[in-house]
Amino acid sequence: MAGIWIYSEITNVAEQLLTIGRELADKLTQPLCAVTIFPEDAQALIASGADKVFILKGDNPWPESYAAGISELAVKESPKVIIIGATLRGKDLAAKVAAQLKTGLVTDASAIREENGAIETDRMMYGGLAVCTEVIGDGGLITVPPRTYEALIKDTSHIGEVVTLEVITEATMVVGNVCPVIRKGADITTADKLVCVGRGVAKQEDMQLATDLAAALGAEIGCTRSIAEDYHWLPNETYIGLSGQKVKPSLYLAMGISGQVQHVAGIRDSKIIVAIDSNENAPIFAAADYGIVGDLYQIVPLLTEAIKK
Amino acid sequence: MPNIITCYKWVLDERDIKINPGNLALDTSRAKYKISEYDRNAIEEAALQATKCDAKVTSLTFGTSIAKQSLKDALSRGPEKAYWVNDAIAETADGFVTSNVLAAAIKKIGEYDIILFGEGAADTYGQQVGPRVATILGIPAITFVAEMSIEGNKVTATRKIGDCTEVVTAEFPVVITVLPEINKPRIPGLKQVLGASKKPVVEWKTTDLELGEGDLIPKNQIKSIKGFVMSRKNIIYKEGTLEENIKKLVVSLTKEGLL
Numbered sequence: 001m002a003g004i005w006i007y008s009e010i011t012n013v014a015e016q017l018l019t020i021g022r023e024l025a026d027k028l029t030q031p032l033c034a035v036t037i038f039p040e041d042a043q044a045l046i047a048s049g050a051d052k053v054f055i056l057k058g059d060n061p062w063p064e065s066y067a068a069g070i071s072e073l074a075v076k077e078s079p080k081v082i083i084i085g086a087t088l089r090g091k092d093l094a095a096k097v098a099a100q101l102k103t104g105l106v107t108d109a110s111a112i113r114e115e116n117g118a119i120e121t122d123r124m125m126y127g128g129l130a131v132c133t134e135v136i137g138d139g140g141l142i143t144v145p146p147r148t149y150e151a152l153i154k155d156t157s158h159i160g161e162v163v164t165l166e167v168i169t170e171a172t173m174v175v176g177n178v179c180p181v182i183r184k185g186a187d188i189t190t191a192d193k194l195v196c197v198g199r200g201v202a203k204q205e206d207m208q209l210a211t212d213l214a215a216a217l218g219a220e221i222g223c224t225r226s227i228a229e230d231y232h233w234l235p236n237e238t239y240i241g242l243s244g245q246k247v248k249p250s251l252y253l254a255m256g257i258s259g260q261v262q263h264v265a266g267i268r269d270s271k272i273i274v275a276i277d278s279n280e281n282a283p284i285f286a287a288a289d290y291g292i293v294g295d296l297y298q299i300v301p302l303l304t305e306a307i308k309k
Numbered sequence: 310m311p312n313i314i315t316c317y318k319w320v321l322d323e324r325d326i327k328i329n330p331g332n333l334a335l336d337t338s339r340a341k342y343k344i345s346e347y348d349r350n351a352i353e354e355a356a357l358q359a360t361k362c363d364a365k366v367t368s369l370t371f372g373t374s375i376a377k378q379s380l381k382d383a384l385s386r387g388p389e390k391a392y393w394v395n396d397a398i399a400e401t402a403d404g405f406v407t408s409n410v411l412a413a414a415i416k417k418i419g420e421y422d423i424i425l426f427g428e429g430a431a432d433t434y435g436q437q438v439g440p441r442v443a444t445i446l447g448i449p450a451i452t453f454v455a456e457m458s459i460e461g462n463k464v465t466a467t468r469k470i471g472d473c474t475e476v477v478t479a480e481f482p483v484v485i486t487v488l489p490e491i492n493k494p495r496i497p498g499l500k501q502v503l504g505a506s507k508k509p510v511v512e513w514k515t516t517d518l519e520l521g522e523g524d525l526i527p528k529n530q531i532k533s534i535k536g537f538v539m540s541r542k543n544i545i546y547k548e549g550t551l552e553e554n555i556k557k558l559v560v561s562l563t564k565e566g567l568l
Contacts (some may be wrong), residue, residue: 091436177476179474243432261323
């Protein structure tokens, strides 16, 4: 088993993964290889730490169709581990590769480290209630969410080998009508400040309270799953939680959110968490740095005014 | 008449799990079980599609003896027949083992056109068993589906993948994993619950399936499962007047450099 492998269909994400890849490669004295479907990005991957880049050339632009190509290459080269960016496309591909290689797959690892010559991962379980630590079997796969690691500063003096391979892509599906999701606001996953709305807000008209507070703070607006899925007050792309968006702003402010474990799982990387809710025993306060217990309808307008000053 | 198999996992309800503050061990002694929420969307979608194209819906689960309780619940949500692979190894099964068992069971069931899964299990949220099963069976997988329709021997599905949507078409047989937004699962009524007990149930052991020995051994070694502790400042203003508390919060946020 040789080599730490990195793959993502988004090159920025692959560059982030090379940071942890480099660390593991050095500790385990293994080569660090990046697999990509974009020939033009090979040099950037080398400058971000890769010792070798495999370029897969196929005739299908659909990233998921390269699962068989990656598996075939892995059978030949037997990497110690394959780390894949946990975008939804990446997770789909990782599961297919893991099945082809008959190997394990850790989804959404929050941490990866070397421990006594082996690779260990941490990941959430039970909606964020628990952390599961696993020792990865040889040849295993791990997916890692984007922005878990920061890309290294590019070192153009780093030298790497580039190998181009022709692969056969899967063609059992017809893909069409690719449309970008139209976002009304900014992308909340990269927002520096967030105001987040939960069921403590009783009526859709009252969303104005959040809009005003967000404007005063220079924040974007997110929500809980029920606000998006059950009430449709905000688009699905703005709900935060385990099955929604994971955010890491410097300020996250919860308005009328009880703090179910699945929601908290999406905000735990926030720098400062502030909660406003009338229920003193709401779990959100245990997850908060600062909080005010009280009626958000009274607190939020006054807070908005105070911040404006 | 297409055959739909809808797979689900019988999981611990995380709301009933307590964490021992001393050693962070999980106390599941008082926890009840439930059909994983995401899989309820899969069962519901199977039932909805069945009314449109007269499909035959079968449910399939792999679980320990505890999963027996799940069968009536699953059947009350629409399927005509339930398959249950009952084995104690389900307790420690990972995505590799689970997909091997489900794929072997699906082969044994024999007739399948569409196999539905939720986007992930509510306990492990591994999001891998659906596409793994498709790969083992050598059939396409359309993952993260927000909308689907069946026409003839084809499924057309809209995937929602982060910043874009795309429409994917595949011929039977095909695996589909559905997003929670695809539907709102029904709450079974008394009539459905009573009707469920009359529906047929098939129980298999893993020894009834065509599996190699290695197929049932998990790939990664679980070192520990511990309660997650959020280390936060927990400064909660509740004693003073509204105005005082707001003032304190503004001072705190200013000190943090956030205002």
